[in-house]
Amino acid sequence: MISVQEAQSLIKSTVRVLYPEQKNLSEAVGQVLSEDVVSPLALPPFRQSSMDGYALHHADVAQSGITLPVVAESRAGNDTPQVLERGTALHILTGAPVPDGATAVVMKEKVERNDNEAAIQQFPVSEGQNVRSIGQQIRKGDLAMPKNTYLTPGSVGFLAGMNIQNVKVYRRPSVGILVTGDELVLPGNVLPGNDLPGNGGLRFGQIFESSSSMLAAVLRAEGILEVEIRYVPDDEAATIAALRDLTENNDVVLSTGGVSVGDYDFVGTALEEIGVETVFYKVRQRPGKPLFFGRNDDTIIFALPGNPASTLVCYYEYVLPALRLLSGRSDCFLPKLKLPITHAFSFHGERDEFLKATATTEAVTPLDGQESFALRSFAIANALIYLPAGQNTVQPGDLVEAHLLPFFC
Ligand SMILES: Nc1nc2c(c(=O)[nH]1)N[C@H]1C(S)=C(S)[C@@H](COP(=O)(O)OP(=O)(O)OC[C@H]3O[C@@H](n4cnc5c(N)ncnc54)[C@H](O)[C@@H]3O)O[C@H]1N2
Numbered sequence: 001m002i003s004v005q006e007a008q009s010l011i012k013s014t015v016r017v018l019y020p021e022q023k024n025l026s027e028a029v030g031q032v033l034s035e036d037v038v039s040p041l042a043l044p045p046f047r048q049s050s051m052d053g054y055a056l057h058h059a060d061v062a063q064s065g066i067t068l069p070v071v072a073e074s075r076a077g078n079d080t081p082q083v084l085e086r087g088t089a090l091h092i093l094t095g096a097p098v099p100d101g102a103t104a105v106v107m108k109e110k111v112e113r114n115d116n117e118a119a120i121q122q123f124p125v126s127e128g129q130n131v132r133s134i135g136q137q138i139r140k141g142d143l144a145m146p147k148n149t150y151l152t153p154g155s156v157g158f159l160a161g162m163n164i165q166n167v168k169v170y171r172r173p174s175v176g177i178l179v180t181g182d183e184l185v186l187p188g189n190v191l192p193g194n195d196l197p198g199n200g201g202l203r204f205g206q207i208f209e210s211s212s213s214m215l216a217a218v219l220r221a222e223g224i225l226e227v228e229i230r231y232v233p234d235d236e237a238a239t240i241a242a243l244r245d246l247t248e249n250n251d252v253v254l255s256t257g258g259v260s261v262g263d264y265d266f267v268g269t270a271l272e273e274i275g276v277e278t279v280f281y282k283v284r285q286r287p288g289k290p291l292f293f294g295r296n297d298d299t300i301i302f303a304l305p306g307n308p309a310s311t312l313v314c315y316y317e318y319v320l321p322a323l324r325l326l327s328g329r330s331d332c333f334l335p336k337l338k339l340p341i342t343h344a345f346s347f348h349g350e351r352d353e354f355l356k357a358t359a360t361t362e363a364v365t366p367l368d369g370q371e372s373f374a375l376r377s378f379a380i381a382n383a384l385i386y387l388p389a390g391q392n393t394v395q396p397g398d399l400v401e402a403h404l405l406p407f408f409c
């Protein structure tokens, strides 16, 4: 059994970034640039007014109240270059080209307009005031965004403003999910005769399968939509066949259940049978001890423990970082904050604990119902508290490490 830190560093050292692809800019948000983007033009491309007002030569305003004739107008979209004579003013609107000869724009609120004259109620007027210079944001040929930058909506807007329509980004992984378990019934798949009052549609011994919807949901939240889900009973041959198919067809395979030591846990045998190389098996943590991580050619494989809360903790702490590394992100782990805990908590044993919690920027509260079979606390959690085995008793106000889930805002 290895530590949480050893497991996470093995993931970092094992996972290699996927090859890049050309993507339409509008579809590339959330992906990582695989090459530098250089600006093909200066922004702004011409001298622009940043205010509605009057363009003039700043030296023409020798005192407040000076009056200048208004000789022309420039509005946004004006495509005719203009020249301003000394001693005159030009009515200008925000975003419009500033004429040659004008060195400043005085905002409308500081001007009294009478017919064709503008009385400037400001002194002094400084050179360059309210004028955006050519290339003030970026010059032609400058590095706009370096390789390995994560594309946010802001990045998309910035690049669109340079007429960049396609970008080269690291590919997102495709994911195969293998769900194992004889006891599982797919939601919505209630068999005739089973919908007896009071049993919710289940036969004795059955439960509704929840982990595949949950995994598809966290993958969707990460922008991963290429997801293939296979369901198998606790049967060795079926598990081997499905795992082999998924491993051949995907960058990442996640299995749920059947990875512990039970007589009907066939995932371990199947992994061995198809030749998956073990990177680690079992992590000193609760929940999620029987986590397996391995690789087979270009595919990485996580066998996630079946208890749904264990599945999700392992997803956030190990699978998500691996998916991000594959996609070219280096900031792959959940962000961490040291926060005071609001309630006392203690545990026994030698495994580190991950507790479902609600966090604010001020404090973190462990939730009731930490058992690994239950998702009720996870349903409202926005953080995990990480307590190493050495910190097994905490009092209100003690600082603990909170790992913020992607939904923490
Ligand atoms: N003798 C031992 N028994 C167990 C050990 C151990 O060390 N020795 N470890 C326990 C721990 S910790 C965990 S976690 C589980 C993991 O076992 P598996 O990965 O083999 O999971 P299963 O037995 O198949 O399922 C566990 C539990 O979760 C439910 N489940 C499974 N898949 C789903 C799903 N897709 N949707 C909803 N619920 C699911 C399943 O019905 C079981 O209740 O092993 C312990 N045992």
Ligand code: MOO
Pocket (backbone or CB within 6 Å): 285, 286, 287, 288, 289, 290, 305, 307, 310, 372, 373
């Ligand atoms: O890890 Mo098990 O995940 O303790 O229930």
